[in-house]
Amino acid sequence: GRPMSDQSAKRFKMSSTTCINTVRALAADVVQKANSGHPGAPMGCAPIAHLLWGEAMKYSSVNATWSDRDRFVLSNGHGCALQYSMLHLAGYDISMDDLKQFRQLNSKTPGHPENHLTPGIEVSTGPLGQGISNAVGLALAETHLAAKFNRPGFDVVNHHTYVICGDGCLQEGVSGEASSLAGHLGLGKLIVFYDDNLITIDGETELSFTEDVGKRYEAYGWQVLTVHDGNSTDVSELRAALVQAQADTERPTLIKVRTIIGFGSKKQGTHGVHGSPLGEDDIKQLKASFGFNPEEKFVVPDEVRTFWAARSAEGHAREAQWNALFAEYSSKYPAEAAEFTRSFNGDLPENWDAKLPVYQATDASLATRQTSQQVLSKVVDALPELIGGSADLTPSTLTKVEGNKLDYSKHHRDGRYLRYGVREHAMAALCNGIAAHGGLIPFASTFLNFAGYAMGAMRLSALSHFRVLYIYTHDSIGLGEDGPTHQPVETLISLRSMPNMLVFRPADGNEVSGAYKIAIEHKHTPSTFALSRQSCASLAGTSKDKVQFGAYALNDEASPQVVIAGTGSEVQLVVKAAAALKAEGINARVVSFPSWELYDAQSQQYKESLFPAGVPVLSVEAAAIHGWEKYSHGQIGMTTYGMSAPFAQVYEALGITVANIVDKSKKLIAFYGSAAPSLVIRPF
Amino acid sequence: GRPMSDQSAKRFKMSSTTCINTVRALAADVVQKANSGHPGAPMGCAPIAHLLWGEAMKYSSVNATWSDRDRFVLSNGHGCALQYSMLHLAGYDISMDDLKQFRQLNSKTPGHPENHLTPGIEVSTGPLGQGISNAVGLALAETHLAAKFNRPGFDVVNHHTYVICGDGCLQEGVSGEASSLAGHLGLGKLIVFYDDNLITIDGETELSFTEDVGKRYEAYGWQVLTVHDGNSTDVSELRAALVQAQADTERPTLIKVRTIIGFGSKKQGTHGVHGSPLGEDDIKQLKASFGFNPEEKFVVPDEVRTFWAARSAEGHAREAQWNALFAEYSSKYPAEAAEFTRSFNGDLPENWDAKLPVYQATDASLATRQTSQQVLSKVVDALPELIGGSADLTPSTLTKVEGNKLDYSKHHRDGRYLRYGVREHAMAALCNGIAAHGGLIPFASTFLNFAGYAMGAMRLSALSHFRVLYIYTHDSIGLGEDGPTHQPVETLISLRSMPNMLVFRPADGNEVSGAYKIAIEHKHTPSTFALSRQSCASLAGTSKDKVQFGAYALNDEASPQVVIAGTGSEVQLVVKAAAALKAEGINARVVSFPSWELYDAQSQQYKESLFPAGVPVLSVEAAAIHGWEKYSHGQIGMTTYGMSAPFAQVYEALGITVANIVDKSKKLIAFYGSAAPSLVIRPF
Numbered sequence A, B: 001g002r003p004m005s006d007q008s009a010k011r012f013k014m015s016s017t018t019c020i021n022t023v024r025a026l027a028a029d030v031v032q033k034a035n036s037g038h039p040g041a042p043m044g045c046a047p048i049a050h051l052l053w054g055e056a057m058k059y060s061s062v063n064a065t066w067s068d069r070d071r072f073v074l075s076n077g078h079g080c081a082l083q084y085s086m087l088h089l090a091g092y093d094i095s096m097d098d099l100k101q102f103r104q105l106n107s108k109t110p111g112h113p114e115n116h117l118t119p120g121i122e123v124s125t126g127p128l129g130q131g132i133s134n135a136v137g138l139a140l141a142e143t144h145l146a147a148k149f150n151r152p153g154f155d156v157v158n159h160h161t162y163v164i165c166g167d168g169c170l171q172e173g174v175s176g177e178a179s180s181l182a183g184h185l186g187l188g189k190l191i192v193f194y195d196d197n198l199i200t201i202d203g204e205t206e207l208s209f210t211e212d213v214g215k216r217y218e219a220y221g222w223q224v225l226t227v228h229d230g231n232s233t234d235v236s237e238l239r240a241a242l243v244q245a246q247a248d249t250e251r252p253t254l255i256k257v258r259t260i261i262g263f264g265s266k267k268q269g270t271h272g273v274h275g276s277p278l279g280e281d282d283i284k285q286l287k288a289s290f291g292f293n294p295e296e297k298f299v300v301p302d303e304v305r306t307f308w309a310a311r312s313a314e315g316h317a318r319e320a321q322w323n324a325l326f327a328e329y330s331s332k333y334p335a336e337a338a339e340f341t342r343s344f345n346g347d348l349p350e351n352w353d354a355k356l357p358v359y360q361a362t363d364a365s366l367a368t369r370q371t372s373q374q375v376l377s378k379v380v381d382a383l384p385e386l387i388g389g390s391a392d393l394t395p396s397t398l399t400k401v402e403g404n405k406l407d408y409s410k411h412h413r414d415g416r417y418l419r420y421g422v423r424e425h426a427m428a429a430l431c432n433g434i435a436a437h438g439g440l441i442p443f444a445s446t447f448l449n450f451a452g453y454a455m456g457a458m459r460l461s462a463l464s465h466f467r468v469l470y471i472y473t474h475d476s477i478g479l480g481e482d483g484p485t486h487q488p489v490e491t492l493i494s495l496r497s498m499p500n501m502l503v504f505r506p507a508d509g510n511e512v513s514g515a516y517k518i519a520i521e522h523k524h525t526p527s528t529f530a531l532s533r534q535s536c537a538s539l540a541g542t543s544k545d546k547v548q549f550g551a552y553a554l555n556d557e558a559s560p561q562v563v564i565a566g567t568g569s570e571v572q573l574v575v576k577a578a579a580a581l582k583a584e585g586i587n588a589r590v591v592s593f594p595s596w597e598l599y600d601a602q603s604q605q606y607k608e609s610l611f612p613a614g615v616p617v618l619s620v621e622a623a624a625i626h627g628w629e630k631y632s633h634g635q636i637g638m639t640t641y642g643m644s645a646p647f648a649q650v651y652e653a654l655g656i657t658v659a660n661i662v663d664k665s666k667k668l669i670a671f672y673g674s675a676a677p678s679l680v681i682r683p684f
Ligand SMILES: [Ca+2]
Pocket: A166, A167, A168, A195, A196, A197, A198, A199, A200
């Protein structure tokens, strides 16, 4: 952080008490008006926030997405009345009316921060532990992009990541995983203020949280500092710690700040101020004690407005300086500048997909994790902004290729392969942070079943509109011997039912190619690939380009008696079953169905052509059958957990076989004849 | 642990080298024959295992479920060739043939340990981090039951919990959460051997895991010890650490043991021995180096058999001693003994459910989280074995009642309320351990949305057949202002598609009563309750007893034109919509559908009577509609994330309203008339 000018310092000193108490009163008013929310953390953390927004942080409130801004994450997102208040004061596009609309329908100030709704919000927080973990991703992205784009004299990427978090965030396992990784990676520009207020929802932290947090963070390799009085509006102790944090460029820093929750309330220091409005009387006494008019609400004194106007101008000036720097950089390094701009816009290079592999039916059978490796290799070459790795399953998920062979590490910030360790939840949360930063497309990989460890963060990928690729392999009982603890059943439907999550289960190499293409072209949507451990025949009729339809026919059986829809490794079984039926004189259309979401988006006409009226549909997928009733009249799938044995035996034991597909197809035809009710034509 | 007799000590010393090397060779053979599995950890950890099974642990291999056995958890479950080998040697019902069936269909020796398949396996492990977290639950259960049942001179509950875990387990967030809690709770009889072999699947731990694990565990409040040579078959250094661990009764202990993965292999100390068979040549040289015949496989030398025969006899004798103690206890404390036996059998007291509340339609509206509190209060009184709490949301989930008002803590081992802290994943994993221990029924609670943090462990509740109650509240957009980060969408279908998980979404107090009753009576199945934040009318026609059918009619509309099925807080909307339709002369049957799984188990006849042929069905639930197509012709539900606003406005904005139910009912009738295809009569 750049030292303050004398003038700024003087201004800051004069106003800090009024500014901070204004924020405390404002947060109390905001929550009271909504009659819902969390006043305690904002009132306790107002001094930290004032130090950050009023002095330390680099931002431009007229351009919330300026690429070189410092990133701020309120990990205890329930305290967002604080964040909204700061954004309002700092001049972001959040008006006093917006503050009055806190927690109201369609407002910019929802109950927890949502990055896609509110300018100045980097990541959606509230589910505890996520924000601080996202921040590790934000800080990682900064180091990587700095290594990639900076040139002598041109530090076009050079900013900090600041976090405020509470006890809850530090109790969550995901933050432990992410913090261990942050220490390992030496993310020196990550600075976390820990609002150490001794209170949680249940009561005092004594009830459940008596570990030595500072020592734990030292064990992770962090610098740990302590601020004994975080309530003082003279923020000198906080400032000293911040300076020390900025000075350590090798280690992330945790600053333990002892605060009083709900500072100024009659109930301060108790869990009574955590999650409910204070009440009118308490707010009045609070304002009186701060020297404000107790009868006035939503007031920002002129002195405070003056402070923030000057402060905002400083921020705009810094952005202007950066713009000038970048203009010079553009003329000296036009290719780099163009790449910088493109990748921060989230755009793709022209013809980026030209080299995506296309497979022939004569090609050898390969597991889709193997074709994924081949496709990924081309994607890594085509998209320098792609960065990612595996949660300690690299030899299994096959996510390391020539183009990302260099590990990202504290010694190689330019490396593009991430060694997440056995930390699935943090992996997903980091990816959210990397995506939020801009300039990069992150990917994560593990076994599909361990999506169950990461759901908390994967859901936030989808809710937050982040383009993250989840490359999940060993996607069914097809993993065989490792057994049911590793064989997903419920995972696919869990992800398919998550709004704004694309799920692909490709049948072979062509569909893997298509899945990558579509996923990457969805700028605001995460995708999950479910890939096989076992081999999949390279099938006739599959198409990279037809994956976009979500489902399509592999054979041109014009008058089918039955349509058999499969996904992933089961499509090859469906193809064989159709041949066996044909040999018995039964016409079966084979449909490969790699993505429900994409199929749902097709025209009624397309759907009717694929699933003709009257023809029964059988679905085949080695996963829970839940949800398939929308698309099929009969289902073959999993109704129990899997088993530990060589995979072909498990398929046999659970009835996911060619013979059973043939049998159930006949049963469907016998039952429905040619009068199966349409699954496409619906009442609404 | 009781000190060894001189005779035992002598025997142990003579045989330990041969015994340990036998295990190493056996594990290598087991994995080689399966041509799949993980030899590295078993070979590295054989000395630890030998110390535990051969000397330290208390167990009776003829009675794997002896209640006062020491509990052993192999948290790095992939190393189960070790555990199976030890169980075999120690005389459990695992034959040499069983070892030869490693990872084969329907064997007792699956790819990862499964408690419900194999005698001597306490918990199903493999998904990393779970086992050590289960162990915290096991150790917690021991302290609670000891406080409850022991009497002067009668320590009928007095055993240790031992764990072996690897790097992977300690990288996972869930283990961090659980370990923090174990330290907080001072679980002195929990002893963890950390197989500190510097290797993970990706390669050396240097790649991603360089934190100071020992210091971190000290920060959690654990005793941390180090064994520098864990490979020596003279296990004196290991033994000294174990004695020190046992001596500290106030703190759990982590023993860091430096081992060489795949000890004895030519590839020892590399990730090459982690997850693949060693190969015949390597195994031959290994056996030769141990002084075994390199050509022989699956050999247990006579000396080793002799050692284990004596050791097993010791165990049986200890059980006999305990049986004698318990017989005396039974005569002195017959009520306690009866309760002990009943609860360890997993049986319920007679008429335990007699006081479950019954509600009338005239009763006040209450949120189902509130009726849950009323029901739970009765259950807590009726079932002394019920223990549980909340992940720091007690004031919201309403799980603290009169009967469990005392917190379980290091000072009050008899407390029945658990303060899990903000640790959802560990909460579920602890519950698995508590259930595995026997003698207790655990419950967990948080907001339904945060099931997403705990899925990894909840899945294992179901797979492992553990009776755990997940009391999850704030189950929809009905939580209102907290917004979409807290409003579940995909959670219900995620859990419904998880085999052996019962999911209940009760409509009102009667159904809450019924849900608790059924959940508790399912001895081998976990249950999730989805409970509302907002109030639910006490409805006419709801029934505690009819919940067992999964779905049932609330009105006796004999000739319905439409059936409207709702769950939870939406049933009250369905009731109103039916009244509105009636006013327009349209007959609608109202079905409350609290549990899919229970409905699926009903007779065809029952299903046809509830959903008559030809009558269209509309489903209404404030959750993803996925899966409802099985039960309804049209669906009202969530297709997007929710919103932050007062809940009624969110319902309105998303179309989950009486008016929309009326509208869609009419559309269904218009579309289908009385010829809707039956959803009950199916082709197979
Ligand atoms: Ca706190």
